[in-house]
Amino acid sequence: MTAANRRRLILYGLPGLALAMPTIPVFVFLPTLYADTLGLGLAAVGAVLLGARLIDGITDPLVGLLSDRLRTRWGRRKPWIALGGLLAGPALLMLFLPPDDAGLGHLLVWSIVLYVGWTLISVPYTAWGAELSGDYNERSRITGWREGLMIVGILVAGAMPVLATMLGLSEGAGLGMVAGAAVVLGLPAIVLLLAKVPEVPLPAGPRRNLGSVWQQAKGVLRNRPFTRLLAAWVLNGMASGLPAALFPLYLAHGLGVDDATRDRLILIYFVAAVVAIPGWLALSRAWSKHRAWAAAMVLACLSFVWVPALGPGDVWPFLVICVLTGAALGADLVLPPAMQADVIDLDALRTGQRREGIFFALWGMGTKGALALAVGLAFPILDWVGFKADAAVGTNTPMALATLAGLYALAPVVLKLGVLALVWNHPMTRRRQAIIRKRLTRLGGEPS
Template sequence: MSAISCWNGHKVMNALPHRHLFAYAAPALALAMPTLPVYVFLPAYYAQTVGLGLAATGAALMLARVFDVVTDPVVGYLSDRVPTRWGQRKPWMVLGGMIAAPALVALVSPPPGAGQMYLALWSLLLYLGWTLIAVPYTAWGADLSRDQRERTRITGWREGSMVAGILLAGLLPVLLEAFGADQVEPMQAIAWLALMLGGVTLATLVWMVPDAGPDRNQTSARPPLRRWQSILSLWTNGPFMRLLIAWCINGLANGLPAATFLLYLDHGLQTDEMTRNGLLFAYFLAAILALPLWAAAAARWGKPRSWSAAMAVAVLAFAVVPFLAPGDDLAFLVICLLTGAALGADLALPPAMQADVVDFDTWRTGERRAGIYFALWSMASKLSLALAVGLGLPLLEALGFTPSIEDGPDPVWPLLAIYAGLPVVLKTAAIVLIWHHPLTPRRHRAIVSRLARRQSGLSGEGSASRDQ
């Protein structure tokens, strides 16, 4: 790995070579592909085609999701604390792949007579495998560099690869449907393509990219924390808690439009199926294309201000939605492009900020705990998305929107309130939290410098910003 690289005129220490960066980001494409069949196609398939019914299908998937949230901190702890001869992060990802692969195949190819326990068991194993891959994977990205701009570059490549995987998974059913495929074949095609790509990219990652894990030399200057001190230090990390709360609020603001997107297109804009697919594709394509722009903005103005600007763009776009009428497809395409571009910042910048607050924790505690921090980050993401569906849809019904042909057209204003109104309020609150985030680029550089002096055995840490 080269010691110094230049990126946008900025000298980057320990910059990741392009071949390592590509090898690190590539597995995200395969990891993201199954999310479309698992979260969109699978529930309806088991409820209707397999014949479990909505209640039984929902209960089985809810059980698996609850277990999924609980496993995050466990996997994060193991990834941080259990070194192996093969590396700190790699073994857990390989184990996760070995669990997730057969589980995904079993879910998209159920045998005759598959019931609720079948769905619950294989869903639970799939989520466990995904967690074993995702938590060490994101923590590994934080281990690869301590430079703020280089971390933005690393997370940008990884999240861009993930969005590309979602796009590929969304395009494949359209192509198969054109050739007369039934409901099951697209799910199976996406699953098998994800497994093939995942096997190749994960093997390449394990072979090419160094896995040093947390730097244990950093802990020598201070005694290890006791367990209660370790837990307390997480919640007293001011920059982390501020970032985590903003991330949860923004995640809910993104989850509400996602949960009501198709409803708005059907009842608000009254679009046809081809237009819906085109708008969805444009949304994710804009996210990919905007990633380099947000990376450049973060290099110039810092990640907190750049992320705040992206959320402000989304706020302005959502504020226009209530003024659209049925048939305003072109205007809504512009909104999809703007909110999709803002999604690019949501994907790249907050995880890079998360890696920076891990450095702050290392300076405070003497321990490197990227795994547990990214596990908490993952838990917050899952809870935000669950709340978006669990609260947004019932609230929509409580406000009088219950789509039914027999009852005639429903009032559109509740749909506009959930789809566009609440995201405007929530994202504005997130902007207030992030705009003056205390871990500025200058303070982060000071922390990294002190960590380097500590590691080399020098004194003089100073007394800066323990109370941030």
Template sequence: MFKERQITSMSLLAYALPAAAFAIPTIPVAIHVPGLYAEDMGLGLAAVGAALLIARFFDIISDPLAGIISDRFPLPWGRRKTWVILGALAAGFGLYRLFSPPAGADINYLLTWSVVLYVGWTFVTVPYNAWGAELSETYDGRTRITTAREACGVIGILVASIAPFLLSYMELDDEASRQGIVWIAFMFGTPALIFLILLVPERPRPPSAKPYFSRASLKAIAKNSLFIRLVTAWFLNGTANALTVILLPLYIKYVLAVPHETRDALIFLYFASAVLALPFCAKLSKRLSKHQSWSVIMTGASLTFLLVPLVGPGDVWLFAIVCAITGAALGADLALPPAMQADVIDIDRLHTHEERAGLFFAFWGMATKLALALAIGCAFPLLDATGFVTDGTTNSPPALMMLMVLYATVPAALKFAAIGLMWNYPLSRKRQEALRRRLSRRPSSPRKRAAA
């Protein structure tokens, strides 16, 4: 068996902690920015929606740019960590400006600082995830790293979900509450980034005799069938999860019909279950494999959605079971596929002699964002077409049926499609160890490789 070069527990903690800070602003941005600019600033929903859509376009196309730059252009602090720091500074400043618009801020102000925020986030997440893939060379070690990182990320989401309750006790106005989120992220993020810089090692980019975008290397990506298969399953399952997350509050409010506090408790249960399930997912992947563990857990989530048609008004405990199991499955979705992504990058390293984890995780990020865009772009128009309303009036049975189908039936079908791709996935622990042995015997010098 290929021997693990273990990352120390201190380095692992230092690597994972920034994920909490990076995740804290995500929910507040999604909730507060549209209302702030459409209503408080008087820009209107149509204009705000168009501006945010354009900003998201820049967000998506910035992924490959961030991957290429972090792969090829190291700065004094390192190939990954420098870009993480610069991206965090840009995202933090963009977040501050978005949440503190001056009087008379127009649509160009919203567009400019949304682009700064989203592109900054991209320059954080792409190098950060690629860095994690390079911290371990072994099958189970990569699961350990992604599990720690994603646990911290979900904890950041939980902090963001309870922050409004904590800030409400301080009797702050709306602007001060928004700034409170910025300061919470800053207080978490600053020490976490300092520990990241000081305590986490980074693999230097080896010398290369080949151009980064040679025809042969690009063909290697296209022919990396396991990468294509994995990212397709990731996209399908990501679309399923996006539908579940964006429709969960609507389902609780209009089908379960419970008070606001119960809704918040169920949403908290969903994300808390993801954190609590992560150690179980890591242990299961050691007993089986990453792809089979992921498939088993996706199957459990898909079957749990069969309970959703049984949920009626007031059925809190039955729906709590749905939230707990599907939330636990979210933990596996966050931890296991990125660890598998690190494994398929070994195939590219073997065939191209290049370190391009940043570029691969850029494609991964694009698939994630496209999945969310597809979920939003399909779910809300379909609900609108059936007459679904959020103005307090009673929804018709067809509208509620469409909500149930989009929240449960479609995600279950998408997850089963992802399971079909993953169940017989051939990159097992044994094959990955064979890949690492071949890579360890490869000459490190480009001149030696050319002569080999």
């Protein structure tokens, strides 16, 4: 890799670090801040955040379509990213550093602004990454840098509350530090991205109007390799969402560990993901992206299947499972988006259009839907079997604990086996992608 390519990868990936920092605090700690600290109540805060998330789900395809259609001297993606940064930065500060009299209206307005700003950045940003190169392996490196730096951002954000506690500050102050750090790091990263990373020129030739958002979405879904990959991604999102949502409950009630041990295990899990990314990239070069991703799923299944055999105090065996499943997460993060860039080439060949925005918007909607479905299924099932999250450790029934372990570990194994079936013989092979790229290059204006 040349120094210029490495510099471009770093400058492209850097905004991901700041973008990822607030994700877990927004989803995990923000409701508690407004419900408990500000006294607005869990039910009211939950309803407000649900409304904001519903609006967020609608904006994805709209932003994807607009960023595909926009024509300016600065490019298609850059103006939306700049606008998103101008919205998301102040919204993050207003949410995490609220005034003493902040009410539900404050939470609703600034949550909507934050989610819209996030979407304005994330959809064009990921679409842009798919356009930076047409090379099969280089696309994996691009997603590797972006997703790896996003995990680093999550780790940095996780250290902020710990730092606040060491300084004798409140949890709310720790959240304020996360918001401040995300803005301070994100502003120069986005400026450098917009100023130093060029957008790829659109291919030459006539362009035809592909219709409204709905018409474009239907057209995209006729791309069979994409729909197959999207189905695999949604199933994999549910397989990842279940253990993510149930992780604190399983550690507390299944293994009986304290909060400090839980935080260390989370850290080990994400560090393993970052460390494993270069290995998955190397394996994808030696085999292919879909086969390397399949290998990661096999690793995750062989690791998760032992969880129901663990009991209170089995921290060391679970630590090994965290390392192995964390390593598998590295493949989940970097390989599927790179595979998506390949299947978009087929659409470009058929339509003469580069519309990565609408593809990645549907991808984002699938991600959000899968995570919501995982939570929406797991918690009612636990409630049905009588599991009590607020019960003292060791007081839940064996049936309730077995269900918790099954949902945490065995259900993801079943889902990942379904993903494996979809991915193992995925039709967008290295050879087919190379043929498509040659045809696109002959049409002119395509990245090599």
